Amino acid sequence: MTAHLNGKRIVLTGASRGVGYESTKLFLKAGAHVIGTARDADRLAKAAEEFKTLGDFTPVLADLADASAPATIANAVAAHWDSLDILVNNAAVQVYKKDWYEEGLDMLNEQWRINVFAQHELIFRLVPLLKKGREPRVINLSSGAGTLQALRETPDMPTYRLTKYALNGMSLLWAGELRGQVAVNALDPGWLRTDLGGPNAPGEPADGARRTLEVCALPWEETGKFWHGSQQIDY
Numbered sequence: 001m002t003a004h005l006n007g008k009r010i011v012l013t014g015a016s017r018g019v020g021y022e023s024t025k026l027f028l029k030a031g032a033h034v035i036g037t038a039r040d041a042d043r044l045a046k047a048a049e050e051f052k053t054l055g056d057f058t059p060v061l062a063d064l065a066d067a068s069a070p071a072t073i074a075n076a077v078a079a080h081w082d083s084l085d086i087l088v089n090n091a092a093v094q095v096y097k098k099d100w101y102e103e104g105l106d107m108l109n110e111q112w113r114i115n116v117f118a119q120h121e122l123i124f125r126l127v128p129l130l131k132k133g134r135e136p137r138v139i140n141l142s143s144g145a146g147t148l149q150a151l152r153e154t155p156d157m158p159t160y161r162l163t164k165y166a167l168n169g170m171s172l173l174w175a176g177e178l179r180g181q182v183a184v185n186a187l188d189p190g191w192l193r194t195d196l197g198g199p200n201a202p203g204e205p206a207d208g209a210r211r212t213l214e215v216c217a218l219p220w221e222e223t224g225k226f227w228h229g230s231q232q233i234d235y
């Protein structure tokens, strides 16, 4: 299932822990070259040490809360490679609050940049390199928390849900714009025991990584869809 990743050039945000950390290990073991980003310098440096024992890994430090971060990452990628095969928009934040009033007015503004606009700007800036890649793909890590049904039925952590709902819409729009050039899909990795998912989640971070690789293995013609691994789900 991973032979097609050998030699592929992959950019993944949030490589330092959780799903992104496990995905990076799987990509490197499959022979891919990975540029991985995070915001915490020590944690990224520690992960990079381990990644470099597995293969070709380049760390890029950038806090996606900072408006200049997507340009920093895209410039680092362009300085390194003249083409890109896969962009995995994995990094995101979630802070559990019961409702809009517990969140206050600032949370939507803060998380929108990290969970939506950074993904959009990274796609925007990396499309020229992706168009030079081999069967290029974008995978946006979304969530079951952001489906239309979840929004209808469950009003807690509204900012997180809204950012993932928006990311799904953004995936559809980019898929339409890039049809035949770059496949763009959204992925729900499942509820997993990471810092974000919390200790009560039923799944392991490695399950999310396996599902990320499953989306990388889909027929390239599959675009504009929402996946739970290789299983298509409703937006």
Ligand SMILES: NC(=O)c1ccc[n+]([C@@H]2O[C@H](COP(=O)([O-])OP(=O)(O)OC[C@H]3O[C@@H](n4cnc5c(N)ncnc54)[C@H](OP(=O)(O)O)[C@@H]3O)[C@@H](O)[C@H]2O)c1
Pocket: 013, 014, 015, 016, 017, 018, 019, 020, 037, 038, 039, 040, 041, 043, 044, 062, 063, 064, 065, 089, 090, 091, 092, 093, 094, 114, 141, 142, 143, 144, 188, 189, 190, 191, 192, 193, 194, 195, 196, 197, 198, 201
């Ligand atoms: N875990 C779940 O149950 C679950 C369920 C559905 C969807 N997802 C989605 O899966 C993806 C990965 O989640 P996870 O559970 O692996 O999260 P996680 O364990 O909290 O890891 C988040 C990663 O993103 C990076 N990151 C966070 N904020 C950042 C910022 N402002 N700038 C740059 N990097 C930042 C972190 O880097 P630092 O170490 O530097 O902070 C870390 O590498 C997310 O998109 C999440 O929404 C997760």
